[in-house]
Amino acid sequence: MNLLQLKYFQVTASLQHMGKASQQLRVSQPYLSKTISSLEKELNVKLFDRKGKSIVLNESGKIFLDAVNNCFLSLDKAILDIQSISEDKNKELTILAVSCSYVLPKLLTSFKIQYPDIKFKIFQNIEPNKTSEDYDLCIFSSNENIPTSNKVTLLEEEIVLALPITHPLSNLKDAYLSNFIDDEFISLEKTKAFRKIVDNLCENINFHPNIGLECDSPSTLRSFIKNGDGIAFVPKITWGIKSNNFIKVVHIKNCNCYRYINLSWTEGKEHNESLEQFKEFIQSFFKKLNDNYVE
Template identity: 40%
Template sequence: MELLQLKYFQTVAGLEHMTKAAEELQIAQPSLSKTISRLEEDLGVPLFDRKNRQLRLNEYGKLFLDRVNRIFLELNEGKREIAERSEQGQSQITLAVSIPRVLPELLSSFLKQYPDIKFQQVLRSTTSMKSQLEKAEIDFCISSVPIEGTDIVWEPLMTEEIYLIVPPEHRLSRREEIVLSEVKNDPFISMNTGFGFRNLTDAFCHEAGFIPNIAFEGDEPGVIGDLVRQGLGIAFIPEISWIHHTNPFPNKLRIIEPKCQRTIGLGWSKRRYLSDAAQQFRQYVTDYFSKRSF
């Protein structure tokens, strides 16, 4: 059994289509089909169900694919570790976040101590971050909901309160606190579907006995605040969003029922090799949040 056979199988299994897999691998389809057949002969079982030229990964194939994915993941991590140990690799940390507001001060203070470390940062939904962790494609993620999975570690960093902001002329604008059910008929301006914060606030509304009427969706708290100022709706805003904010959000209301909070945490995969730089960042993040009150 050769690595090339396993790579071919991994590609066919991902596409479940022999012609498309051959095109992606840039080899002749008959040659690819023979390679897969030889692999199945070596294993003594079929890996695909075949019907009318259609391929479907069967139970044996799914089990074997999981092992093959692990093999290539370990090989890739081995290459990364060797590059790090031989000083060929750059000191770069790959970070996915669903809460971009925490990054400017965090990264700025970290880079003052470690100016040679570079970051590759992406904004992702919770589902995407979990997938990237499971595939060991990123070093860390910072998310507002716990991420669970095989070999995934998620460490809580802080818990913050979630508030409601309303337009200046809103009927509740002079209040300091509310029961969430009081706004069940109001239009909401919300984060996009799929983001952890959206799932969390939808759950708050469900606990209060209603489904929110989403008038607008977005992915930037500052833009959401501007839409609220224009009177287009109300919005949930986490406490961290207005820390050091130069343009404070309007008419902040504390929600006394239900209890609206979220916990922010740092996640990583035990499968991914963490460089010295990555380990320094992990420790720094833990210390950073433990010393600050938000």
């Protein structure tokens, strides 16, 4: 017994006419008749009463038709459920955001206004036994802009100095790093991507900051600067640090101080519509973030 036999029986039973059923099913009448007879033989019961050239569904046939109808209804429901699960998966994005955690809430809120049905799972660290390729998208920073087929640069971001407002040089708009050789620096811990970028920058220009305080959070670092505990290298835009009553941002003279915010995805991996929509949106978001930035 197979689904094709059951479908042939269902149509024949609903029409109770071999000729009409064979036309609807687009099979020959002898083939349909043979299929029904084979089904009856397998069930060891007659499903139709033959009256001359006519057929009439008998009691056994009616019972079996109810079961067949329920069977196909269950299958149809299962198909819809499976498709629904597939659609839900296509509307869920996993993002590894190792950079830009400060602007991420605003980014996602803005995106969900346009695409409220898309769900997110956000990770700021790679889970055990996983790689960046296990996530739909990865937001990360680098000290170089290296174009590849599975990456776009979202932002070229200047690295500046953040000084407590009480610092003697807080009245300057820009300054040489040599002016801060005796200052105590606050820095992220060495495992953080931004710390590695800053260390690379300092090594290239032969500057050795006196790091007196390390932490693992940009928000904690901001608080330390505000409290006057030291100065720090910070990204100009994405950490949300601006000159105010507590902190002064100073540009670094004669130094190519930049980092790059990038978006990557797994090459060769099937991409759904939700992912493409987010890729387009995030590029537009960072362009506006840069264009609209006011110190």
